[in-house]
Amino acid sequence: MNLEKLQVGLLVLLKSREQESQNDHPYFRQVNSSGRLSVLQEISGWWRIFAIERTCILTSALLKKRGTFDEVAGRFANRPDVTPYYQQQAAIFLADMGCHSDPLIAAVASFEAALLAIKAGDMTGPVTIDWQHAPYAVLKSLLLGAPLDEAKIRGAYRMVVSHDTPELFYVKPLQ
Template sequence: MDLASHQRILLGLMRSTYQPGAGDAPYYHRVAGSPDLQEARGNVLLWRIYVLERTCVLTVELLRQAEVLEEALQAFIRQENISPFREYQPLAFLDFLGGHADPLVVSVSQFELALMKVREGDPCHYVVDWSYDPGPILQALAQREPLPDRADPDLHRTEISSDLPYLFEIKRLARDSANERSKFHTALTRGSRYKSTGATSQ
């Protein structure tokens, strides 16, 4: 076996995306069942959490409250080629969550991604649409407090840009002015029902 194939198998074992078959060498079967591999996977997960909880505060807090943080991180590790440079990992993680099944996770993560970009000098103007007031949600997440028990449907838009005094602002919209490309979804988070149009940027 060539070196590249050997490395791909080991990476697959590390990511839990490869299981040795009957045609694989005994070495790979030993590695797959090794407690050292489990420990290495655990260390990688803890390191990702350490980095992300210091950089993606809002999103990590939401995932933690919804008890899906480890699940989301495991999916990220399995599916993405993660940069070894720590400064790129938060951006990649937030971008990855743009495809999450929970529209509230999508909205919060894409808001935080846009905010992170404009803080670094990105000149683009970003838009995230919500069908409820994001203010109380963002405040609770920023203070690491439980999300409000209820959120009444109320269409809002967050605009994120370096041109704005505080880098973002929240606007209430009439329902018929929502981005036509957005679709309404229902998300269950901490037993509460939220409707979201999802996240868009421009």
């Protein structure tokens, strides 16, 4: 077996968590049945969760406030289709969370994704995000670890994120 087949085969085992037909070589069957593979898979998942927590700071903080971070990040970390590059993992994670059924999680994730896109130089135009809560109050709570009383900050707001804006974003209350 050549080095390329070995590397690809091991990556498939590490990411897919199951034996695939192209890995029918006795060596891969042995690795797949060993307890060591599950340890490596678990460590790989921890690194992905750690990367999400450190890269998607605002969204992670909100998910922790909701008590769902471990579940959501763990499910994401176990996806076999996620890239090993943490910057790309963050973009994929935030895109997923930007479609979340909870409008606050979706707004925060969309905002954070836009900021990361600006930082990476990937933003081509302004991004508009509608919020059902006062964005500054939400961001203050997430950044300072302060309590978040959602009932007191409900309202309709529009945030525009753009690299052309000196502060990178501004917020307008909607009537």
